[in-house]
Amino acid sequence: EAQVTQNPRYLITVTGKKLTVTCSQNMNHEYMSWYRQDPGLGLRQIYYSMNVEVTDKGDVPEGYKVSRKEKRNFPLILESPSPNQTSLYFCASSLGQGMYFGPGTRLTVL
Amino acid sequence: KQEVTQIPAALSVPEGENLVLNCSFTDSAIYNLQWFRQDPGKGLTSLLLIQSSQREQTSGRLNASLDKSSGRSTLYIAASQPGDSATYLCRIQGAQKLVFGQGTRLTINP
Numbered sequence: 001e002a003q004v005t006q007n008p009r010y011l012i013t014v015t016g017k018k019l020t021v022t023c024s025q026n027m028n029h030e031y032m033s034w035y036r037q038d039p040g041l042g043l044r045q046i047y048y049s050m051n052v053e054v055t056d057k058g059d060v061p062e063g064y065k066v067s068r069k070e071k072r073n074f075p076l077i078l079e080s081p082s083p084n085q086t087s088l089y090f091c092a093s094s095l096g097q098g099m100y101f102g103p104g105t106r107l108t109v110l
Numbered sequence: 111k112q113e114v115t116q117i118p119a120a121l122s123v124p125e126g127e128n129l130v131l132n133c134s135f136t137d138s139a140i141y142n143l144q145w146f147r148q149d150p151g152k153g154l155t156s157l158l159l160i161q162s163s164q165r166e167q168t169s170g171r172l173n174a175s176l177d178k179s180s181g182r183s184t185l186y187i188a189a190s191q192p193g194d195s196a197t198y199l200c201r202i203q204g205a206q207k208l209v210f211g212q213g214t215r216l217t218i219n220p
Binding site: 033035040041042043045048088090092098099100101102103104106 | 142144146151152153154155156159199201207208210211212213
């Protein structure tokens with residue numbers, strides 16, 4: 001089954017404690033991206049990757065890092081999370097024929 | 111910079127009615143446009159994808175149209191049902207960038 005998986009689905013953490021949200025797709029897609037969704041602000045792109053070892057900033061990259069060492073995985077790293085990064089995060093992948101989204105990760109930073 | 115607008119932000123209609131959701135965009139140089147639905151707290155489910163060379167796509171009770179020259183897309187829902195209640199988002203893909211509208215929250219009243 002074609003899918004995008006994210007882990008964890010829910011995470012509560014404290015300010016400054018490094019965390020990683022994993023994203024994996026099994027469709028051999030080249031393009032992967034991360035979004036955050038906040039009430040009243042819609043979906044905003046954090047980072048995207050056109051292929052392995054090729055990443056670029058989206059609209060709201062501050063406070064986030066990503067890596068793309070293999071095609072299937074695109075982890076999102078928060079080196080020092082802050083409360084303003086409390087949000088619902090989505091990973092997505094595509095091959096030019098539409099996007100597939102993961103189920104979302106609800107992150108709360110206290 | 112591409113801007114995507116969805117009006118209205120919220121819509122409530124009685125069950126059985128036909129309805130139209132709107133998506134407008136400022137830059138007509140797009141590769142494709144995709145409509146999604148999102149249930150509260152959940153991920154995005156793809157509904158219809160229209161390539162830039164196409165005028166419309168249909169799936170069941172849904173029909174999406176695309177008019178690049180006027181920067182508009184519409185999502186037509188026929189014979190609406192309570193299960194159609196969700197937030198509907200449109201997404202534009204241009205060169206490397208994907209931009210989402212803020213969505214229309216649709217409520218179908220039994």
